[in-house]
Amino acid sequence: MFSKSRINEPGPKTGDEEKAPAKAEATAKPPTPEFKPSAPKAKPPASTLSSDLLIKGNVKTTGDIMIEGTVEGDIRAHLLTIGEGATVKGECVADDVVVNGRVIGRVRGLKVRLTSTARVEGDIIHKTIAIESGAHFEGSVQRQEEPLQTGSAKPAPAGKAAEKA
Numbered sequence: 001m002f003s004k005s006r007i008n009e010p011g012p013k014t015g016d017e018e019k020a021p022a023k024a025e026a027t028a029k030p031p032t033p034e035f036k037p038s039a040p041k042a043k044p045p046a047s048t049l050s051s052d053l054l055i056k057g058n059v060k061t062t063g064d065i066m067i068e069g070t071v072e073g074d075i076r077a078h079l080l081t082i083g084e085g086a087t088v089k090g091e092c093v094a095d096d097v098v099v100n101g102r103v104i105g106r107v108r109g110l111k112v113r114l115t116s117t118a119r120v121e122g123d124i125i126h127k128t129i130a131i132e133s134g135a136h137f138e139g140s141v142q143r144q145e146e147p148l149q150t151g152s153a154k155p156a157p158a159g160k161a162a163e164k165a
Contacts, residue, residue: 051085058090067101080109084117093148099135108147 046064049055053069064079067086080094086101097109099118112126116134123139125147131137 046079046081049086051083074105082118095148110147 044063046066047061048066049059049069049071051068054072055069056072058073058075059065059071060076062078064081065075065077066081066083067075067088068083070087070089072089074091075088075093077094079096079098080092081098082088082092082101082103084100087104088102089104091106091108092099092103093108095110097107097112098115099107099113099120100115101117102119103122105122106125107120107122108125110127111130112124112128113130114120114132114135114137116132118132118135118137120135120137121139124137124141125144126141127143127145127147129141129143
């Protein structure tokens with residue numbers, strides 16, 4: 001009788017019968033819906049390529065990246081920051097590009113900023129641009145509504161200019 005009174009009393013359950021329904025409830029609610037809403041909200045931290053790192057090849061990410069070393073290849077990112085001691089030999093494409101170091105190649109971005117320590121040797125295609133006093137720049141600057149698109153966006157203005165001439 002003593003064991004029956006414990007089973008019927010409210011409180012912590014110790015019998016196997018009570019554990020089985022709890023497991024059934026846990027399996028009835030899949031854990032993935034609870035995990036999925038938090039995944040898009042969490043933004044991964046920016047990737048940093050340190051000053052002693054040399055990369056020969058292209059770098060592509062949908063996130064943010066900070067370059068402190070040397071990259072010999074194209075870089076594509078959401079936010080691209082090129083550190084003061086960094087060198088990039090290739091095309092830089094990002095929504096936001098901040099150049100503190102050296103770029104030898106084309107820069108394409110919705111927002112492009114050359115700080116006073118920047119050295120850019122190449123063309124800049126942008127929607128908005130800021131060039132601080134002291135920045136070194138050799139190349140042309142072209143404003144486009146959609147500077148991140150390649151291919152058909154570039155020949156169209158040249159074709160129109162040729163038709164007018």
